[in-house]
Structures are given as structure tokens and as C-alpha cells.
Amino acid sequence: xxxxxxxxxxxxxxxxxxxxxxxxxxxxxxxxxxxxxxxxxxxxxxxxxxxxxxxxxxxxxxxxxxxxxxxxxxxxxxxxxxxxxxxxxxxxxxxxxxxxxxxxxxxxxxxxxxxxxxxxxxxxxxxxxxxxxxxxxxxxxxxxxxxxxxxxxxxxxxxxxxxxxxxxxxxxxxxxxxxxxxxxxxxxxxxxxxxxxxxxxxxxxxxxxxxxxxxxxxxxxxxxxxxxxxxxxxxxxxxxxxxxxxxxxxxxxxxxxxxxxxxxxxxxxxxxxxxxxxxxxxxxxxxxxxxxxxxxxxxxxxxxxxxxxxxxxxxxxxxxxxxxxxxxxxxxxxxxxxxxxxxxxxxxxxxxxxxxxxxxxxxxxxxxxx
Amino acid sequence: xxxxxxxxxxxxxxxxxxxxxxxxxxxxxxxxxxxxxxxxxxxxxxxxxxxxxxxxxxxxxxxxxxxxxxxxxxxxxxxxxxxxxxxxxxxxxxxxxxxxxxxxxxxxxxxxxxxxxxxxxxxxxxxxxxxxxxxxxxxxxxxxxxxxxxxxxxxxxxxxxxxxxxxxxxxxxxxxxxxxxxxxxxxxxxxxxxxxxxxxxxxxxxxxxxxxxxxxxxxxxxxxxxxxxxxxxxxxxxxxxxxxxxxxxxxxxxxxxxxxxxxxxxxxxxxxxxxxxxxxxxxxxxxxxxxxxxxxxxxxxxxxxxxxxxxxxxxxxxxxxxxxxxxxxxxxxxxxxxxxxxxxxxxxxxxxxxxxxxxxxxxxxxxxxxxxxxxxxxxxxxxxxxxxxxxxx
Numbered sequence: 001x002x003x004x005x006x007x008x009x010x011x012x013x014x015x016x017x018x019x020x021x022x023x024x025x026x027x028x029x030x031x032x033x034x035x036x037x038x039x040x041x042x043x044x045x046x047x048x049x050x051x052x053x054x055x056x057x058x059x060x061x062x063x064x065x066x067x068x069x070x071x072x073x074x075x076x077x078x079x080x081x082x083x084x085x086x087x088x089x090x091x092x093x094x095x096x097x098x099x100x101x102x103x104x105x106x107x108x109x110x111x112x113x114x115x116x117x118x119x120x121x122x123x124x125x126x127x128x129x130x131x132x133x134x135x136x137x138x139x140x141x142x143x144x145x146x147x148x149x150x151x152x153x154x155x156x157x158x159x160x161x162x163x164x165x166x167x168x169x170x171x172x173x174x175x176x177x178x179x180x181x182x183x184x185x186x187x188x189x190x191x192x193x194x195x196x197x198x199x200x201x202x203x204x205x206x207x208x209x210x211x212x213x214x215x216x217x218x219x220x221x222x223x224x225x226x227x228x229x230x231x232x233x234x235x236x237x238x239x240x241x242x243x244x245x246x247x248x249x250x251x252x253x254x255x256x257x258x259x260x261x262x263x264x265x266x267x268x269x270x271x272x273x274x275x276x277x278x279x280x281x282x283x284x285x286x287x288x289x290x291x292x293x294x295x296x297x298x299x300x301x302x303x304x305x306x307x308x309x310x311x312x313x314x315x316x317x318x319x320x321x322x323x324x325x326x327x328x329x330x331x332x333x334x335x336x337x338x339x340x341x342x343x344x345x346x347x348x349x350x351x352x353x354x355x356x357x358x359x360x361x362x363x364x365x366x367x368x369x370x
Numbered sequence: 371x372x373x374x375x376x377x378x379x380x381x382x383x384x385x386x387x388x389x390x391x392x393x394x395x396x397x398x399x400x401x402x403x404x405x406x407x408x409x410x411x412x413x414x415x416x417x418x419x420x421x422x423x424x425x426x427x428x429x430x431x432x433x434x435x436x437x438x439x440x441x442x443x444x445x446x447x448x449x450x451x452x453x454x455x456x457x458x459x460x461x462x463x464x465x466x467x468x469x470x471x472x473x474x475x476x477x478x479x480x481x482x483x484x485x486x487x488x489x490x491x492x493x494x495x496x497x498x499x500x501x502x503x504x505x506x507x508x509x510x511x512x513x514x515x516x517x518x519x520x521x522x523x524x525x526x527x528x529x530x531x532x533x534x535x536x537x538x539x540x541x542x543x544x545x546x547x548x549x550x551x552x553x554x555x556x557x558x559x560x561x562x563x564x565x566x567x568x569x570x571x572x573x574x575x576x577x578x579x580x581x582x583x584x585x586x587x588x589x590x591x592x593x594x595x596x597x598x599x600x601x602x603x604x605x606x607x608x609x610x611x612x613x614x615x616x617x618x619x620x621x622x623x624x625x626x627x628x629x630x631x632x633x634x635x636x637x638x639x640x641x642x643x644x645x646x647x648x649x650x651x652x653x654x655x656x657x658x659x660x661x662x663x664x665x666x667x668x669x670x671x672x673x674x675x676x677x678x679x680x681x682x683x684x685x686x687x688x689x690x691x692x693x694x695x696x697x698x699x700x701x702x703x704x705x706x707x708x709x710x711x712x713x714x715x716x717x718x719x720x721x722x723x724x725x726x727x728x729x730x731x732x733x734x735x736x737x738x739x740x741x742x743x744x745x746x747x748x749x750x751x752x753x754x755x756x757x758x759x760x761x762x763x
Contacts, residue, residue: 112391255501256502
């Protein structure tokens with residue numbers, strides 16, 4: 001762990017940028033068809049529960065994730081689980097890096113090699129992380145403003161251009177609750193709310209500690225509502241069929257804006273949003289991997305930045321051979337990898353922690369009597 | 371240490387080289403219009419790309435008649451797929467074609483009959499073409515001939531067609547601006563069919579290709595944006611004649627203004643009314659498992675011209691006129707609906723409205739909506755208001 005502090009606002013900014021990140025641009029919740037936005041809201045509800053689990057764990061053992069696992073499961077078993085978490089964080093960073101690379105290559109930089117875009121991205125990220133978490137926190141303060149402004153203007157233009165047709169959202173629950181529920185878990189809850197597991201690494205830096213819970217929960221609510229709104233907006237503008245098949249629905253939605261042949265072609269706003277979002281997502285996963293490793297093996301995290309950057313870059317390149325595979329793998333991983341690391345392991349850790357506490361409490365009075 | 375410091379800016383040069391696939395603007399050919407034809411014998415697409423000639427555009431815009439040079443040049447290429455045809459045009463175009471500024475795409479009737487789906491797929495995949503590009507079907511000529519025709523006033527044909535579309539839409543209302551996104555969403559929807567505007571060449575088609583078209587005050591060939599093609603299962607089914615298409619615009623709530631001529635009964639006299647506002651609401655009900663569609667139109671207009679003396683102060687006379695107007699509009703809308711029903715093509719989007727208002731009943735119609743649409747009962751109710759009788763001097 002490095003010696004650094006995160007203010008309440010910085011934590012909030014990081015949380016918001018992380019959750020909106022890539023989710024706002026990719027077709028989020030469209031598996032539930034017209035009712036995608038409902039699925040997102042339900043996912044947000046689950047997200048709140050996930051966050052409560054992570055926070056309670058931290059409350060019981062106020063340490064970064066890997067040390068926390070070791071404290072619960074013992075040095076060796078905990079160490080093993082910690083190593084698997086490091087690989088998970090690296091995988092998460094690689095996925096987000098690939099997301100930004102693929103969007104840019106499919107939409108604007110058709111002939112630029114994927115690895116070049118990802119290389120420039122990871123260089124910037126590595127530099128920031130080398131400077132430490134305080135730097136990332138400060139950048140987040142700037143970029144949250146940028147994202148808010150982009151979001152406000154983007155929305156204003158879409159609304160004013162009159163492409164919204166609310167009839168596209170009707171009828172409500174045409175296919176019943178089944179597709180909504182099956183989308184809410186895991187598609188719209190584990191991603192992006194479950195990925196907040198990597199914030200357990202950041203909690204020890206936050207001062208004062210008591211703000212973590214209210215800020216975490218409120219940011220999840222805000223992001224859930226923004227994401228649900230975006231999903232509804234995409235469907236209202238494009239119609240459910242186009243929104244479902246479109247590679248990046250928000251990009252298509254914004255490209256339709258045409259106000260008096262004057263304000264048009266503002267697609268760049270979306271590219272910028274994804275760029276910023278993916279930057280923070282990749283950074284935070286990357287940082288979680290760095291600190292977890294540094295804690296586990298007692299090394300200086302600055303020495304790890306370069307090797308990890310190379311690993312993430314190469315992983316992002318070999319993770320999938322084409323875009324279709326990348327997207328498919330993303331969905332599959334939500335059922336397996338992400339669900340395991342973001343939901344099941346933390347949940348069992350919490351149960352173990354409580355059992356351990358109970359056993360300890362029972363032992364104490366016994367010790368006194370004997 | 372010092373060497374390091376001085377080398378750093380040079381290292382940064384590698385990052386400042388700009389985009390990977392940069393094309394200088396002088397090397398880009400801006401395509402403004404595309405004509406798509408299909409050669410049945412060779413089974414090939416015939417593509418006409420209209421490229422802007424930037425130097426001449428500047429002269430044209432400044433108002434000086436750039437009579438010696440046209441602001442556009444057309445290039446024709448062929449290919450068994452659209453992408454192949456676009457790319458093989460590079461043999462003839464000295465610059466790299468850029469499709470991001472395409473204003474409209476004109477399809478031939480052959481394409482509209484058999485190959486619309488392929489065109490839509492190409493448009494959706496190709497990153498440069500925007501979904502807001504307008505689409506037309508060449509009715510009485512090849513798409514190439516339409517793209518080749520130049521017009522006076524707007525020397526850039528793409529601007530001419532766009533201007534005509536807008537004026538027709540806002541003053542006459544016999545067409546509805548159709549963009550690729552509208553076509554794609556109608557294609558994907560089960561309760562709505564595709565319709566696309568037509569372009570018709572009037573006059574001597576051969577003379578439209580150059581300056582000779584506008585050497586006289588009356589153009590030899592005029593591009594007319596009129597009539598609407600009605601599709602069934604992504605195939606062109608029928609053309610809607612221009613006097614009926616206004617009914618379509620009115621039902622779809624797309625009409626801004628138009629002129630309706632009402633004959634006065636038992637006389638040769640007539641009154642022209644200028645429509646200034648129209649609002650349509652459609653409700654559906656299910657009776658004995660059959661859908662019933664109720665179309666309610668509220669329209670407001672002014673008296674624009676009358677061959678008979680109308681007493682503007684007489685409430686009776688005005689309300690009589692309002693009734694006549696309502697009847698006339700009801701007739702027009704009915705004939706549009708009958709035409710669509712006979713063609714079995716729900717361009718009116720009634721299916722979508724049934725879907726929204728009666729989701730559970732829709733499930734039984736969904737698969738063969740065209741049949742249900744043909745048999746469904748449609749009631750039209752029109753409410754007309756005449757506000758003013760025009761200011762007379």
C-alpha cells in the first residue's frame with residue numbers, strides 16, 4: 001500500500017466514472033428488449049447489495065483486498081485466492097482496454113492497428129498509476145466535470161432534435177418479467193456494479209472512512225438511473241430492433257442528431273465519453289492488480305507498473321481473435337468469471353468472516369472461565 | 371542527463387504523427403449522391419457516384435454562373451456487391467471516395483423489387499454512410515439518369531433534390547422525408563411496412579445531363595419529387611399516385627401544409643382551403659378477436675381562394691364548408707387506406723399501434739399481420755375548423 005489519501009469527492013468521481021465507463025456506450029441491458037431499462041434498475045438494486053457486501057467485509061477487516069482475504073482464510077489459502085484475484089483484475093483491465101480499442105477501430109480509426117490504439121492508452125494509464133492513486137483521484141475530479149458537460153449537451157441535442165419516440169418503449173413488459181429478470185442477473189448487475197469489487201483496494205485510502213458507504217450507495221443509484229435512462233433513450237430513438245443489433249447503440253443514437261442542418265455529427269461526444277470511461281475502468285482494475293500484488297508479495301508497486309502494463313496489453317490483444325468473440329466472451333464471462341469473483345467469493349468470504357467472529361466470541365468467554 | 375533532456379522532444383515526435391490512415395482533404399472525393407441500378411443480365415450492381423468538384427462549387431456559391439464547368443462529376447462502376455462496386459470505382463476516381471457526406475441514395479425499381487435488403491445491410495455496416503441519408507426510388511428512368519440530371523437554381527443535384535423534398539414536404543405534403551433509419555426500422559418491425567419516395571423525370575431525359583438543360587428558361591428535364599412506393603415484404607409492391615399520398619402523410623401526422631380544393635355541390639364553383647394544422651390520433655379496439663382501427667383527424671385551415679362569394683360572417687356557410695372539407699378529407703384518407711389494404715402493405719403502421727395498445731392480442735396477429743390488416747375495419751373521422759377567410763384588399 002502506498003501512503004496516499006482520497007477525498008470523498010474523488011472517491012465519488014472515481015466511482016461514477018468507473019460505473020458509467022464502458023456500460024453507457026455498449027448496448028447495456030438490450031437483452032431484455034424494450035424493458036432493458038427496467039432490467040438496469042433491477043441490476044442497480046443488486047449492485048447496492050453487492051456494494052454492501054464489499055463494504056461490510058472492509059468494515060470487519062479494514063485492509064486492502066488481498067490482506068483481507070488472508071486475514072479471513074489464512075496465509076496460504078488466502079494467498080492463493082489473492083493470486084486468483086490478481087489475475088481477475090488483470091483480466092478486467094485487459095477487457096476494458098480491448099473495449100476502447102475495438103470501438104475506436106470499428107467507428108473511426110478503421111485502418112489503425114488495434115494494438116497501436118491500446119498501446120497509447122496503456123502508456124498514459126501506466127504513467128498515471130506510476131505517479132500513484134492521488135494523481136488518478138485528481139484526474140477524476142477534472143474528468144467527472146467533462147463527462148457531466150458532455151452528457152448534458154449530448155442529451156440536450158438528442159432531445160431537441162426530436163428523434164425520440166416514446167412509443168418505441170411501449171408496450172411495457174411485452175414479453176413478461178422473464179427476460180427482464182434473466183438480464184438483471186448477471187448481465188446488468190455484475191457488470192458494471194459487481195466490478196466495484198476492485199474498489200475494496202481503494203477503501204483504505206479514503207478519508208474520512210465514514211463517507212464510503214453513503215457515497216458508494218448514492219453513486220450506484222445515480223449511475224443506475226443514468227444507465228437506465230440511456231438504455232431507454234437508445235430504444236426510444238432507434239427502436240428496439242436497431243438498438244439490439246447495433247454495435248454501439250449510443251453512438252448510433254447521437255449520430256442521428258440533426259438540428260436545422262446546423263448541429264449535426266456530434267458522434268465524437270460518444271467516442272470521448274467511452275475514451276474517458278474506459279481510461280478510468282482500465283486504470284482502476286490495473287491499480288487493484290498492482291496493490292493486491294504489492295500487498296501479497298511485499299514489493300514496491302511502482303516496480304510492477306511496467307511488467308503489468310505489458311501483460312495487460314498483450315492479454316487485451318490475445319483475449320479474442322475478433323470483435324464478435326470479444327463481445328460473446330464478455331457475456332459469457334459475466335456468468336462465470338465475473339460472477340465468481342464479484343459475487344460468490346465475496347459472499348462466502350463474508351460468511352466465513354462472520355463464522356470466524358462467532359467462533360472467536362464463543363472462545364473468549366470460555367477462555368475466561370477456564 | 372542533458373542528452374536525455376534534449377532527446378525527449380524527439381521521442382514525442384513519434385506520438386504526434388497524427389492519424390494512422392490520414393487522407394489529406396485535397397485527396398478526398400466527396401460523394402454527394404449515389405445511384406444504384408441493377409444489371410439483370412450481368413447480375414451486377416451499377417453504381418453512379420456523384421463527386422463534388424470543389425473548385426467550381428466555390429464559384430457557383432458566389433453567384434457567378436459557373437457555366438463552363440459543372441460543380442459535379444459522375445463516375446460509374448460495377449460490382450457483384452455494393453462494396454465491390456464502390457471500391458472498384460477507384461479505378462476511375464482520381465481521389466479517395468468519401469461517403470460521409472452522401473445526401474441521398476437513389477435506387478432503381480429493380481433494386482427496390484429484389485435487392486433492397488442487400489442495400490440496407492451495406493448501409494448499416496459501412497461506417498461512413500449515415501443513417502440519416504435520404505432515399506428515393508427512380509420511377510420512370512434508371513437511377514443513373516436521375517443522378518446524371520442537373521437542375522437550374524441549385525447546380526449541385528444533391529442540393530436540388532433535397533430542396534425539392536423539403537419544399538414539397540412543407541408546402542404540399544405529398545411526400546414524407548424517408549431516411550435509411552426509417553426504412554430499417556420499418557423493415558425490422560412486424561407491424562409496419564416500408565415506403566420510399568419516388569423521383570420522376572419530366573421532359574426530355576436525354577437533355578438533362580449537362581448545361582443544355584438550363585440554357586433556356588424552361589428546363590428540358592425536371593426532377594420531380596413525387597409519389598410514394600409501397601413495399602410488401604421488402605419488395606416494391608405498388609406506387610401510390612400523388613393525389614393519394616397526401617392521405618398517407620396526414621395519417622402519419624407528417625403533413626405541414628397543403629391545398630385542398632373542395633367542389634361546391636350542384637355548381638361548378640369551388641373553394642380552395644389551405645391546411646395550416648393537422649393532428650391525427652389513432653386508437654384501436656379488438657372486437658370478436660378482430661382489430662378495429664379508428665383514425666381521428668383534427669385539421670385547421672384558411673380559405674385561400676374561392677370562385678364563389680363566401681359570407682365570412684355567416685356561421686352557417688362556414689360550418690357547411692367545414693363539413694364539406696371533412697367529407698373530402700375522409701374520402702382521401704379512405705382511398706389511401708383502401709389502397710394499402712388491397713396491396714396488403716401496412717405502410718400506415720396500424721400494426722405497431724395495435725401492438726402498443728393491445729399487446730396480448732397482437733401476439734395472435736403478429737405472424738400474419740398483412741392478412742389481418744387487409745380485413746380489418748378502419749373508421750375515419752375528420753373534424754375540420756376554418757379559422758379565417760383570408761384577408762381581402
